[in-house]
Amino acid sequence: GCGAHGDVINFLMHAEKLTFYEALEVLARQTGMVIPQASEEEAKRAQKQASLHEIMEKACLFYEKQLFLPVGKQALSYLQGRGLTLEEIKKFRLGYAPVGNFLRQHLLREGCKETDLIDLGLVCRSNEPHRENFDYFRDRVLFSIADRKGHIIGFGGRVMGQGEPKYLNSPETPLFHKGENLYALYQSLAGIRETSSVILVEGYMDVIALHKAGIKNAVAPLGTALTENQLYILWKMAQEPIICFDGDSAGQRAADRACNRALPILKPGHSLQFVWLPEGLDPDEFVKAYGPDAFLNQLKGAKSLFWLVWHRLITDKNFDTPEKLALLEKEINELTQQ
Numbered sequence: 001g002c003g004a005h006g007d008v009i010n011f012l013m014h015a016e017k018l019t020f021y022e023a024l025e026v027l028a029r030q031t032g033m034v035i036p037q038a039s040e041e042e043a044k045r046a047q048k049q050a051s052l053h054e055i056m057e058k059a060c061l062f063y064e065k066q067l068f069l070p071v072g073k074q075a076l077s078y079l080q081g082r083g084l085t086l087e088e089i090k091k092f093r094l095g096y097a098p099v100g101n102f103l104r105q106h107l108l109r110e111g112c113k114e115t116d117l118i119d120l121g122l123v124c125r126s127n128e129p130h131r132e133n134f135d136y137f138r139d140r141v142l143f144s145i146a147d148r149k150g151h152i153i154g155f156g157g158r159v160m161g162q163g164e165p166k167y168l169n170s171p172e173t174p175l176f177h178k179g180e181n182l183y184a185l186y187q188s189l190a191g192i193r194e195t196s197s198v199i200l201v202e203g204y205m206d207v208i209a210l211h212k213a214g215i216k217n218a219v220a221p222l223g224t225a226l227t228e229n230q231l232y233i234l235w236k237m238a239q240e241p242i243i244c245f246d247g248d249s250a251g252q253r254a255a256d257r258a259c260n261r262a263l264p265i266l267k268p269g270h271s272l273q274f275v276w277l278p279e280g281l282d283p284d285e286f287v288k289a290y291g292p293d294a295f296l297n298q299l300k301g302a303k304s305l306f307w308l309v310w311h312r313l314i315t316d317k318n319f320d321t322p323e324k325l326a327l328l329e330k331e332i333n334e335l336t337q338q
Contacts, residue, residue, distance in 0.1 A: 009023045009024065012026055015193065016189070017236060052120060052174060053152070055120060056152040056154075056175065058107060059103060060093055060095065060144050060152045060155075062103055063103070064095040066095060067089070067096040072095075072098070079141060082205060083209070083288060084208065088211065088212050091211070092184065092211075094143060095142040095144065096140070097155075098138070098139065099138050099139045100135070101132065103123070103135045104123045104133060114133065119173060120170075121136055123135060136170070136171075137157045137168065139160075140158055140160075140168065143155065143156040143183070145181065146185075148186055148189065149186070151175075153170075153181065154176035154181075155169070155170050156168070156170075156183070157169075167223055178221075178223060178224050180230070181230075182219040182220065182222070182233055183204055183219060183221070184204075184207045184211070184218070188211075190216065194217070195217050197217055197240075198217050198237040198238045199217055199218045199242045199244055200218075200220065200221070200234060201220050201245075201282075202245055202254065205284050206218070206284045207219060207220045209283060209287050210287060213292035215292055215295065215296070218283075225257050225261070226254075226258045228265055231258075231262055235267075239270050239271070242274075242275060242299055243255060243258055244276075244283060245274075245276060246276075246277060246281070246282045247276045247277040247279060247280045248280040255308065258272065259272070259309060259312075271304065271305045273305070274304075274307075274308050275301065275302045275303070277298060
């Protein structure tokens, strides 16, 4: 009907936003076929990765279970106090990491190797000779981080009261690379396909609040400034992703950093749009205060990347002399050279 053409692999690549190899994997699973590995070494690497994914799944199930035990009562109350229902808690696979080394003990009983637990950032190696290794996450609400196929690759832990750091992500591991993934991309793929757009917000709770409000194409970076690889992921999802940051000075600085990151890698037909919420609210607070329709109306007023660049160049400046105009021209030339 739309004039598109191609084979089943191309269809999956475009409809499901998959890479060529990911499309092959989907088709292989559906037909019961096994994709041949290029070499014995590659086969061993694939087997090892599958084993690590299995360990992360076991860890996720453990954390999910703790949330609904007496030990997780405070964590569950915290999440429900933030307005989350059991539906969102289960959809995003939220959990609780108790105080102590209970995850380590559980996974060792399950037959996991301690070296793998350390490599995956689930357990920390003790520097003291007579002290056992210990759990990386303790007494934190946990946000499960999945890759685009739904495999658990890491966790983000948040303290419920006072404590630093407020958020603690898994360290870099063989599976988890902060700058190469986006939070909730797996849960958002259907919404992205349906709307042909993607919204990037700052926090995990912002993503979950938007999904709860029916805006199911929201994702977030993983506790870092937006990276080139994350931009490429966003551009694969939509030609002009919407960057929605908090309406305070920190949100403005985050938008500036995203702009600087995007300029050198822009390509024809791809850009960014920017939205700042009023009154210093984040998306979670805004949706709770004004509702999803008001949030969607804010998105309609999104500013282009070009607007942001020009706005940064001329705001709070005057150009009443040739020298000031010459400086403006110099700055424009420097930007366009990027």
